[in-house]
Amino acid sequence: MLALVSPALLVILALIVLPVGWLAWQSIYHDGFTLENYRRVFTEDIYWRSFALTFEISLAVTVIALLLGYPVAYLANALPKGWSILILSLVVLPFWTSVLVRAYAWLALLQRTGVINQFLRYLDVISEPLALVHNTFGTVVATVHILLPFMVLPLYASMQKIPGDLMQAGASLGASPSLTFFRVFLPLSLPGVLAGCTMVFVLCLGFYITPELLGGGRTVMVSMLVSRNVELYNQFGAASAVAVVLLASVLAIFVAVSRFISLDRVLGQK
Amino acid sequence: MTRLSPARLALYVISALVLVYLILPVLIIAPISFSSARFLTFPPPSFSTRWYQQYFSNPAWMQATRVTLTVAFLTVVIATPFGVAAAYAISQSKLRIMRVIHMALLLPLVVPIIITAVGIFFVYAKVGLVATMPGLVLANVMLGLPYVVISVLAGLQSFDPAQEMVARSLGMNRLRSFFAVTLPQIKSSVIAGGIFAFISAMDETIVALFISGGQYQPLTKRMFTALRDEIDPTIAAISTLMTAASFILVLAASARHKKSG
Numbered sequence: 019m020l021a022l023v024s025p026a027l028l029v030i031l032a033l034i035v036l037p038v039g040w041l042a043w044q045s046i047y048h049d050g051f052t053l054e055n056y057r058r059v060f061t062e063d064i065y066w067r068s069f070a071l072t073f074e075i076s077l078a079v080t081v082i083a084l085l086l087g088y089p090v091a092y093l094a095n096a097l098p099k100g101w102s103i104l105i106l107s108l109v110v111l112p113f114w115t116s117v118l119v120r121a122y123a124w125l126a127l128l129q130r131t132g133v134i135n136q137f138l139r140y141l142d143v144i145s146e147p148l149a150l151v152h153n154t155f156g157t158v159v160a161t162v163h164i165l166l167p168f169m170v171l172p173l174y175a176s177m178q179k180i181p182g183d184l185m186q187a188g189a190s191l192g193a194s195p196s197l198t199f200f201r202v203f204l205p206l207s208l209p210g211v212l213a214g215c216t217m218v219f220v221l222c223l224g225f226y227i228t229p230e231l232l233g234g235g236r237t238v239m240v241s242m243l244v245s246r247n248v249e250l251y252n253q254f255g256a257a258s259a260v261a262v263v264l265l266a267s268v269l270a271i272f273v274a275v276s277r278f279i280s281l282d283r284v285l286g287q288k
Numbered sequence: 289m290t291r292l293s294p295a296r297l298a299l300y301v302i303s304a305l306v307l308v309y310l311i312l313p314v315l316i317i318a319p320i321s322f323s324s325a326r327f328l329t330f331p332p333p334s335f336s337t338r339w340y341q342q343y344f345s346n347p348a349w350m351q352a353t354r355v356t357l358t359v360a361f362l363t364v365v366i367a368t369p370f371g372v373a374a375a376y377a378i379s380q381s382k383l384r385i386m387r388v389i390h391m392a393l394l395l396p397l398v399v400p401i402i403i404t405a406v407g408i409f410f411v412y413a414k415v416g417l418v419a420t421m422p423g424l425v426l427a428n429v430m431l432g433l434p435y436v437v438i439s440v441l442a443g444l445q446s447f448d449p450a451q452e453m454v455a456r457s458l459g460m461n462r463l464r465s466f467f468a469v470t471l472p473q474i475k476s477s478v479i480a481g482g483i484f485a486f487i488s489a490m491d492e493t494i495v496a497l498f499i500s501g502g503q504y505q506p507l508t509k510r511m512f513t514a515l516r517d518e519i520d521p522t523i524a525a526i527s528t529l530m531t532a533a534s535f536i537l538v539l540a541a542s543a544r545h546k547k548s549g
Contacts, residue, residue: 019380019383020383022376022377023373023374023377023378023389023393025369025373026371026393027374027392027393029426029429029430029433030392030393030395030433031392032426033404033426033427033430034396034404034407034408034430035392035395036411037404037406037407037410037411038403040407040411041403041407041410044410086302086306089299089302089303089306090303092299105303105307108310109307111310111311111314111535112310112311112314114535115314115531115534116491116493116508116527116530117491117493118491118493118508118511118512119527119530120313120314121515122515123313123314123317125515125519126320126519127312127316129519133316166306166310195293195295196295220400221400223400224400224401224402224403226401226402226494227512231515231516241400244402244403244406245402245406245498248406248409254410258406258410261403261407265400265403268399268400
């Protein structure tokens with residue numbers, strides 16, 4: 019049996035375990051051991067600001083995705099099967115379009131001469147085009163779009179497990195629909211909320227293409243810091259240290275969340 | 289059915305708006321790609337296939353397309369048997385280490401892709417695999433493996449291993465009984481896993497940005513560079529073709545799933 023897994027395991031060891039290990043090594047070793055890279059990451063302003071911005075954006079994206087995703091998951095759960103399949107297909111449809119293609123689509127929609135600005139000017143709502151992209155706003159709009167399926171699917175899965183008669187029991191005991199929702203349904207859907215929020219937050223921490231193409235160079239997220247240190251400045255040690263801190267944050271979040279719900283659930287395997 | 293309460297109405301309206309937000313960007317690309325205008329105007333002034341002609345007549349775009357298709361094809365050819373063997377071993381073995389191995393095989397989904405990309409770049413730089421075809425294929429095999437493993441494990445869950453025992457008790461060896469009894473029954477999950485690995489390789493961008501170069505640049509890398517500089521509607525044409533390819537493949541994968549029940 020071990021012989022059967024070895025080809026796959028070898029690929030994983032050589033192409034992800036070794037490279038990440040290499041990064042970790044490189045972050046502390048350069049002609050001798052040094053913590054200089056970490057000192058820079060934790061004290062220099064540019065790194066600090068980028069980490070803070072990344073966490074802020076990820077938090078905003080997670081909250082927005084939850085607010086947008088919850089009603090959709092709720093409706094898909096409440097409607098008869100045919101409708102819920104339609105809704106879920108529409109949710110996963112963009113999932114199968116390349117992130118790059120969607121970044122292009124958002125540029126086409128949001129830029130100064132883009133579809134939305136042209137439409138608003140046609141309606142005479144605005145006289146000057148709005149700055150919808152090449153800033154944090156555009157980054158958040160496109161990022162939420164990409165991550166929303168990761169929110170809706172775990173939400174829907176957890177709502178499916180809530181027995182429908184619980185709501186009826188609440189109603190028969192005289193509770194209003196909103197009371198049964200807030201006292202019965204919402205608490206029971208919390209595992210899905212936690213799973214969805216974790217996935218969205220963690221994926222957002224490492225986002226690269228969307229902020230790079232839609233952020234206009236002003237929204238420097240951590241991933242861009244990594245790539246610039248490699249591509250522009252040849253600062254491999256600094257890039258590695260930033261990557262290690264990012265990876266440590268991601269793993270810490272997974273470990274913290276796994277105390278509450280099973281990780282299989284977060285990774286969407288159940 | 290109860291009467292439509294205000295809360296219910298709000299639920300419908302909000303959900304409809306969210307679905308429009310999800311779908312609109314996917315739908316907007318096709319009309320742009322068939323527009324004659326150099327700059328994005330909506331609605332498009334007139335129908336034209338000039339961006340498609342530009343794409344098909346440009347040697348650089350064609351070379352990138354060949355690279356993408358070759359990489360995606362080779363990724364499937366390698367990742368599928370590797371993934372099937374691993375999933376089979378994980379589902380059959382009772383060794384405790386298998387749980388750890390299972391988690392390890394899902395690492396590509398957990399580690400932020402930018403970190404994987406930079407790490408691979410450093411390793412490739414040492415061993416001379418940067419800007420090579422084997423380097424690109426290997427990285428995509430790694431990224432595609434989790435999809436095959438997850439899909440095949442799900443297929444094996446509904447498969448009764450006693451059937452394979454029967455075949456073996458009748459004198460088939462393990463390998464033959466796997467190909468004769470097990471594989472035909474999990475065929476659709478294997479094909480679905482392979483299709484997802486293909487799509488993953490076709491759409492992969494970040495690792496390619498770091499490790500591909502020269503004549504071995506896939507479409508996504510060229511598209512990314514082009515998007516950074518200016519918005520060329522040729523990209524809309526390529527995007528439309530890529531999206532159509534993905535959708536056809538996903539439909540094929542889910543059709544196979546339905547057939548197997």
